[in-house]
Amino acid sequence: MSGHLRWWAASAGALSAIAGVLAGELLAGLASPSLSPVSAVGGAVVDLAPPPAKEWAIQTFGTNDKTFLIVVISIVLLGLGAVAGLLELRRAGAGAAVAVLIGVVGIAAIATRSLSNTLAIVCAVIAAAVSVALIRWLVRLIRDEERPDERAMSRRRFLRAMAGSAAVVALGAAVTAVVRGTSLAVSAAREALRLPAPSSAATPIPASATLNTPGVTSLITPNTDFYRIDTALVVPSVDPTSWKLEVTGMVEQPVTLTWQELLAKPLIERYVTIACVSNQVGGNLIGNARWLGWPLRELIEQAKPKAGADMVLSRSVDGFTASTPLEVLSDPGTDAILAIGMNGEPLPPEHGFPVRMIVPGLYGFVSATKWVTELKVTTFAADSAYWSTRGWSQRGPIKTASRIDAPRDGAKVAAGDVMVGGVAWAQHRGVSRVEVMVDNGSWLPATLGTGISRDTWYQWSAKVQLAPGHHQISVRATDGTGAVQTSEVAPPAPDGATGYHSIRVDAA
Incomplete structure (x- = not known):
């Protein structure tokens, strides 16, 4: 078997893998915006990776850690696709079996995520089918190259097929990038949102707060420059009109809060600096913003926590959880809020739109849950949060x-x-x-x-x-x-x- 045939087969396999992934991402962008094969596999990798590996990624790549993970997944996928192409050339069906196995991994990853649903699984199945069909078709054309009477025609057919497939893949990549950015409905809802005026405005910034020393970080961090550290490989797309927050667990009166109810509450506006626990000494995983939201203590009071409760386990739409001391959220002197606004605009999608938690004085891994959908009143003895089960502390007061x-x-x-x-x-x-x-x-x-x-x-x-x-x-x-x-x-x-x-x- 000539070297150029093997090269073509490897290229066909890699292209088939890309086509399958893009098909899955495009379909998921339309049918299941917050969960796709790539985000599911990436999320599984994040969950299974040992804490030192995660810490290394954050310290090495900072807020680009997710980009790094996507690049690694893409390289592995291309390699597996190339191997599948070579196997398919050697024996019909062998490469297709590898493509099926890759698809099964994606389906299994989706099934383990908290956002798992039938549509997301169907998208993964279709993605695998596209990859299998394309690798079988392209490699079959390559095999015809070994027949002298078909060589010239098969080569032309194969090159046309590869060029056409590559063009479709490129177009699919462009469409996927647009669709996967943020779902159109959610983006439109955010653009149309006009934040209510706060019943209690933020304290004006004293003129003496700014020292005008060249090179010093500004007091207010622009939204576009604000650090982002979370476990979501793909930013969840949450429609505010269907969003709701449930207060459950050790409460006398479970509460369900809707988006319209939250907008009608007396909101407060506060400047709060939040920080990531992964911030190194001298690091930049910290930022200060003007947040708008409803005091969490008022919501907690409505639910009436039972005696013995000492922790609130907040849950994100993507399954992330954080453990926050109940006494902090109930403290009248702590302006912990359900935030809907950031520096005068609705929360950016990557910072938790439509609703996130902001709790002064605690590192984000135990307090700043984005895309929050549940508050479970419980105890530290009974429940552990996402990072607590991975060796981090259950309580995280920010250090001087x-x-x-x-x-x-x-x-x-x-x-x-x-x-x-x-x-x-x-x-x-x-x-x-x-x-x-x-x-x-x-x-x-x-x-x-x-x-x-x-x-x-x-x-x-x-x-x-x-x-x-x-x-x-x-x-x-x-x-x-x-x-x-x-x-x-x-x-x-x-x-x-x-x-x-x-x-x-x-x-x-």
């Missing part, structure tokens, strides 16, 4: 931290007076002091901007003297209770990274 934004690590600066600046946070406790240290010298007080509230980060700046040479600059913060940020170095797992953020600069 600070970061140097300017100058950047490794920067070259002019010797003499150098402006250093950044942000510090200790959500729900506030920041009372920030200090910087050059090399192993004394801690020097920094200028601290006025806080928007104790639930947001603060800007800080300091002028330091640097002689020519290499220097290390470190920062630490003190929270509103007087507790100083710890110098003990700890990784993000299981409950948040600690240690001082330090940078190195060259002064000349």
Whole structure:
């Protein structure tokens, strides 16, 4: 068997695999927007991956971790498709069997997801059928190449078939990209939404909160720049008109809240800085926004939790769960909300549209459930959340931290007076002091901007003297209770990274 025939067979197999995937994604975009073969397989990989692997992906790729996973899945799929093509060339039906096996994996993955439904499974079955039919057809044309009397004609037929299939695949990819972005109905509903005016507006930002130090992160993080860390490979597409939230579990009065009922509630607007527990010291998995929503404590009060309950297990439409202390959600001094707005606009789809939770003072893995659909009042002893079953803590209070934004690590600066600046946070406790240290010298007080509230980060700046040479600059913060940020170095797992953020600069 000639080398060029094997090359054609491998190419035909890879193209068949791509065609099958795109068929599944396109159909799912129309019939099952929140669950497709690729998102199901990706979700299964995320669930089964050991915590160190997930942490590595987040630290290495940040908010592009999902893109990385999709690329890996695509490479594996192309490889399997190429192998299937070669097997089909060697023996009719062998490659098709591999395509069927790939389809079974997709179907099984869909069946294990919380969003599983008949339409999603049908989409996966059709995707497998497309892949099987295409690989059998294309490889059959290649086999005709081995017959001298058919060689010229079969080669032309095969090349035309490959070109035509590739064109259809390219067109399908373009259509799929549009359809899979966000379902048209949900996108239209979001665009048409006009947020209600808050009954309690956010505190105006004091002029002294902004220090205008070049290079320092802005107080408000634009929606387009806000970090995104969640377990959803494909952003769930939730129609607000059919959305509802159920309060269940250890309650005297189960509650079901609809979208229209939520819009009619007296909403409050608050600036809150949220952070991911995977944020490294000095990392950027943190952001501050103006959130609009209804206080969760009012909803909890309606349900009347029973004695002994100490946790609320929130559930996302995609099955993700988070464990939040009941006392935090019930605390009148904590503005935990069911958020529908972010920086003056409806929540972006990737940040939880139509409804998500925002809880000041807790890392997102135990509080900031996106696309939330259920609140189960329960106990820490009886239930565990998604990350708690994977070795992370059940409770996640945000630790006092600070970061140097300017100058950047490794920067070259002019010797003499150098402006250093950044942000510090200790959500729900506030920041009372920030200090910087050059090399192993004394801690020097920094200028601290006025806080928007104790639930947001603060800007800080300091002028330091640097002689020519290499220097290390470190920062630490003190929270509103007087507790100083710890110098003990700890990784993000299981409950948040600690240690001082330090940078190195060259002064000349």
